Amino acid sequence: MKKALTVLLAVLLILSMSTVAFAAAPGDSENIDVTGKYNSTTTEGTVYSVDITWENMTFTYNETTEKIWNAADHSYTVVTTGEWDKTTANITVTNHSNATVTATVNYSAVEDTGITGTLNNTEKTLAAGVEGKPQEADALVATLTISGTPTDAVTNTGVKIGSITITLS
Amino acid sequence: MEQFNDEKKREGKSKWLILLLLLITFGAVCITIWALFFREPDVILSPDYIPPETEEHAQTLPNDSGDKMQSEDGGGSVSLTYSNQVAIDLSKEQAYLLFANPGKSNQDMVLQIVIQDTVIVQSGAILPGHQVLTLDLLDGKASMLVPGGYEGKFVILYYNPDSGEKAIVNTEIPIQITVTE
Numbered sequence: 001m002k003k004a005l006t007v008l009l010a011v012l013l014i015l016s017m018s019t020v021a022f023a024a025a026p027g028d029s030e031n032i033d034v035t036g037k038y039n040s041t042t043t044e045g046t047v048y049s050v051d052i053t054w055e056n057m058t059f060t061y062n063e064t065t066e067k068i069w070n071a072a073d074h075s076y077t078v079v080t081t082g083e084w085d086k087t088t089a090n091i092t093v094t095n096h097s098n099a100t101v102t103a104t105v106n107y108s109a110v111e112d113t114g115i116t117g118t119l120n121n122t123e124k125t126l127a128a129g130v131e132g133k134p135q136e137a138d139a140l141v142a143t144l145t146i147s148g149t150p151t152d153a154v155t156n157t158g159v160k161i162g163s164i165t166i167t168l169s
Numbered sequence: 170m171e172q173f174n175d176e177k178k179r180e181g182k183s184k185w186l187i188l189l190l191l192l193i194t195f196g197a198v199c200i201t202i203w204a205l206f207f208r209e210p211d212v213i214l215s216p217d218y219i220p221p222e223t224e225e226h227a228q229t230l231p232n233d234s235g236d237k238m239q240s241e242d243g244g245g246s247v248s249l250t251y252s253n254q255v256a257i258d259l260s261k262e263q264a265y266l267l268f269a270n271p272g273k274s275n276q277d278m279v280l281q282i283v284i285q286d287t288v289i290v291q292s293g294a295i296l297p298g299h300q301v302l303t304l305d306l307l308d309g310k311a312s313m314l315v316p317g318g319y320e321g322k323f324v325i326l327y328y329n330p331d332s333g334e335k336a337i338v339n340t341e342i343p344i345q346i347t348v349t350e
Contacts, residue, residue, distance in 0.1 A: 006187060047267060049250045056243030057337045089244075091338065164338045168249075 049096040050103075050168055055089040058158065059115075059146045087146050093166060094139040095126035102126070102169050105142040109162040114151035117162050119144050213288035213307065217335050219277050219328035224293035226303045233298050235272035245336050247274040247327055250300070255282065255321070257348045259314060262306045264290050264346075268323070269300035276327040276336060280304070284321040284346065287313065294328070319346040 063082035070077055093103040102125045107117045124140040144164065153159065238246035250269040257264045270278045274297040282290035282304070289310040295301060322343050327336040 006183070006190070010190065047250065047252050049248070051238065051246070051248045051273075052338070052340065053238065053240060053246040054244050054336075054338050055241045058243055160337070162337070165341055166338065167341045167343075169343050 046097065046099045048099065048101060048168070050101060051094040051096060052092070052166060053094075054091045054164070057089050057144075057164075059087070059089075059161075060085040061150050061154070082149060084146060089144050091142045091144065091164060091166065092139055093124075093126070093142075093168075094137050096129050096134060096137050098128050100125055100128050103140045104167040104169070105140070106165045106167070107144060107162055108165065110160055112151060113153050113159070113161045115146060115148045115154070115161045117144055117146050119164075213281075213291060215281070215324070215326055215335075216279065219330075219333040219335075220279065220293050222293045224295050224299075224301055224304070226301050226305070227293075227295050227299040228302070230269055230271060230298050230300045233272040235298055237275055238273045240275050245276050245327060245329075245338065247276050247278070247340075249325065249340065249342075251323065251342065253342060253344045255344050255346045257306070257314065257346060259311050259316070259348060259350050262311045264304045264306060265302065266304065267300070267302060268295075270295045270297050272298035275330070277330050279326045279328070281324040281326070282321055282344070282346070283324055284314075284319050288324075289313070289321075296330075314348050316348050316350050319348060320344075321346045 061082055061084055063080060066079045066081075067076040068079060091105055093105070095101045095103075102123065104123045105119055106122065107119045109115070109117050119142050121140065121142045124138075126138040126140060129137050146161075154161065238248065240246040248271040250267070250271055252267040255264055255266045264282060266282075268280055270276075277297070278292075278295045280290070280292040280295060280301065281288050287310070289306055290304045291307060292301060292304055320343065322341050325340040325342070327338060327340075328334065329336065
């Protein structure tokens with residue numbers, strides 16, 4: 001009896017000492033890294049200098065509701081119209097480095113707001129600055145365009161409807 | 170009589186062995202339950218408002234004119250000066266880098282260093298006209314690294330200096346990180 005209990009406890013001990021692992025369930029995807037190689041010989045690290053400006057990113061949807069009296073059946077017909085105060089805003093990335101910089105602009109929308117944001121001109125390799133000509137520095141101008149009708153999630157005090165990430169590589 | 174004593178001794182030993190095994194099993198089960206259900210996730214959240222403390226390692230940027238860039242009302246302008254090479258000294262638990270928020274910016278900044286989706290460094294507020302050459306690793310992050318090379322990124326968050334609110338725009342910069350003991 002004791003021997004059996006000892007064996008049982010030993011088995012329990014071995015099982016409980018196992019590492020916690022989270023196995024992939026059937027159907028889960030598996031990531032396989034794809035590696036690219038690029039050899040570069042650099043004598044000293046480059047110091048980059050990049051300017052980023054963005055226009056006012058507050059977009060206001062103005063809704064007007066009109067009630068039209070219908071004399072024939074004594075009822076109102078409700079007509080609602082709405083429009084954005086503006087629909088576009090620019091993001092400008094300017095390279096003042098003495099090396100090229102690739103700028104990528106990405107818009108990430110918050111879900112369930114009913115508002116769509118699209119960016120044009122999202123990527124450009126910006127040329128290195130030319131000596132003595134800072135005003136001619138290469139730049140990317142991306143335009144965010146907003147469309148759609150806001151849901152109730154969007155209040156009159158304003159809520160975040162998305163964010164913009166600029167990647168410099 | 171001697172045989173009886175031996176048997177008793179063996180019985181006593183077995184009891185202790187069983188008790189020891191029981192204790193170890195109980196401990197292992199407790200650790201497993203803690204690891205599965207109670208261990209706190211290792212996540213650093215980006216602040217939605219500028220941290221009240223300015224970065225302790227921030228220095229005034231030499232030869233900075235402080236002339237502000239043009240910016241539309243409600244918009245923002247920032248200038249970034251940086252190197253994409255970062256060194257980390259594990260013994261000092263510090264990162265050595267070059268990152269500046271020149272005086273022509275009109276936004277405060279917070280800089281994060283991220284490796285494989287884990288934030289290992291998060292600065293305090295870096296005001297326009299300041300640079301950082303050293304930043305402290307977050308508590309416990311040095312033990313996650315080993316000497317060698319890592320690919321990581323700077324994540325730069327911008328904050329309105331008047332309201333302290335985080336801007337809708339942020340920036341990511343791929344960096345190479347060299348870790349030494």
